[in-house]
Amino acid sequence: MLHGGDQTGLSDTGRAWARVRANLRLSAGARLFDQWLAPMSLVEPCDGEDVRLALPSAFMTDWVRNHYAERLVHEFRALLPRVRSVAIETRRATPAPEVMTIAAPAPAQRPAALAGAAATPLLDLAAAPVPAAPRAASEPVLHIERPQLDPRYTFERFVADPSNRVALNAARALAEPGPVRFSPLFIHGGTGQGKSHLMHAIGHAFLEARPDARVLCMSAERFMFDFVAAMRARDTHAFKSRLRGCDLLLIDDLQFIAGKDATQEEFFHTINEIMAAGKRLVISADRAPQALDGVESRILGRMSAGLVADVKGSTLELRRAVLAQRLAELPDAIVPEDVVDMIACRIASSIREVEGALNRVVAYASLTGEVIDLGFAQSVLGDTLRGVQRRVTIDEIQKLVSEHFEIKQIDLVSARRARAVARPRQIAMYLAKRMTTRSLPEIGRKFGGRDHSTVIHAVRRIEELRDTDRDVDGAVRTLIHQLEA
């Protein structure tokens, strides 16, 4: 328990916060902590009873609320019993933060009530003890579903280049509030060239300008899964109104619905309604509309009626500029210019691979304590530079894993928890982490919009099982072998 002030000049709450942070770092592990919890700060001044913590984006705020709201209250109360509530806010550049307050439970209070509250943003439990009274229908934002936008994918972090200029300008124009100048925007291009980055950037910018807007971002795969689940539950109404009521709908990887007739029917009606209502629609795919085999011509017709823009293969200048930007975000890493140049010149396949190569070099150097120079970078990147390593996609992994375990591919992105499905899903996530350069949030999205902590859990679980379970290890070895062939 903490008492009074001390020579640090920090308030009681400030000192408690420092301890809570240290505890979180230990229990969450460095990666999780750095990604989600480190950016959180204490809002001062604080009266010592109602603590306020701030995060820089709504996406992060949602994540921390869902996973740590209750825990934060307990941590603070353990140090400062007078703490009544911990509010988690988004502090964007614009004012009027959105707030959810979780009341500190009285010792005998029901934890279940708190868990429910954590899933319900913006309920002020300090003011309304559990069970919380429903808020008036006129109150804003309570029912707004927060889109799953990656906080790293903003316009500020997107480097402009002749290879992406049209797509970037179109994306900026579509994100502007005011009259809709065109819709849909269809962005296409090769893998790892920035399509998802641009889509998420549109979402961030649009929400920045209109914080109360309804924005939904999902992959076409997720669209299909949610639709199938709604049909099975005989409740397509909620699904339809959720999608059709959007001010901005972002659908990634349209190619995934090729050949899925029922999903395409629903998709067609969804985009029709969005367009008829004058709302914004952005679609991405790995090919131009006319090359999307297996997608109905009426859908492609709608796509072509808007603005079609491609992101071309990256130029050397773009790769250099992205590397320079990423390095600026790693102030502790000392990477000589010739190493940066070598990566930019020799890895031309995708920006994702370029970023991955830099991260690998920096990570190896920090693990081994070696100084980064050309020789070190070349030895770390060996196969990648020789172009030997075959590029494996998550789609390939999912296909192979579902064949191997004789389950449907859609089960891997579904919510089904039966072990017959859950274990292969964990193996597929493990392989995705190990054999692709996709980030954890990206992998989570590709597996039915799961959280990145679910991916971490899957990777750890399979790592453990490979040491203790011969069947799992054998299956993983076979799959790796097939994927590398």
Ligand SMILES: Nc1ncnc2c1ncn2[C@@H]1O[C@H](COP(=O)(O)OP(=O)(O)OP(=O)(O)O)[C@@H](O)[C@H]1O
């Ligand atoms: N012009 C750019 N400026 C900054 N970063 C970029 C740019 N283009 C791509 N990136 C980065 O490259 C990585 C891959 O981009 P992204 O995920 O958007 O690719 P994609 O085209 O959607 O790929 P896929 O089709 O495989 O999903 C991301 O980390 C993204 O931030």
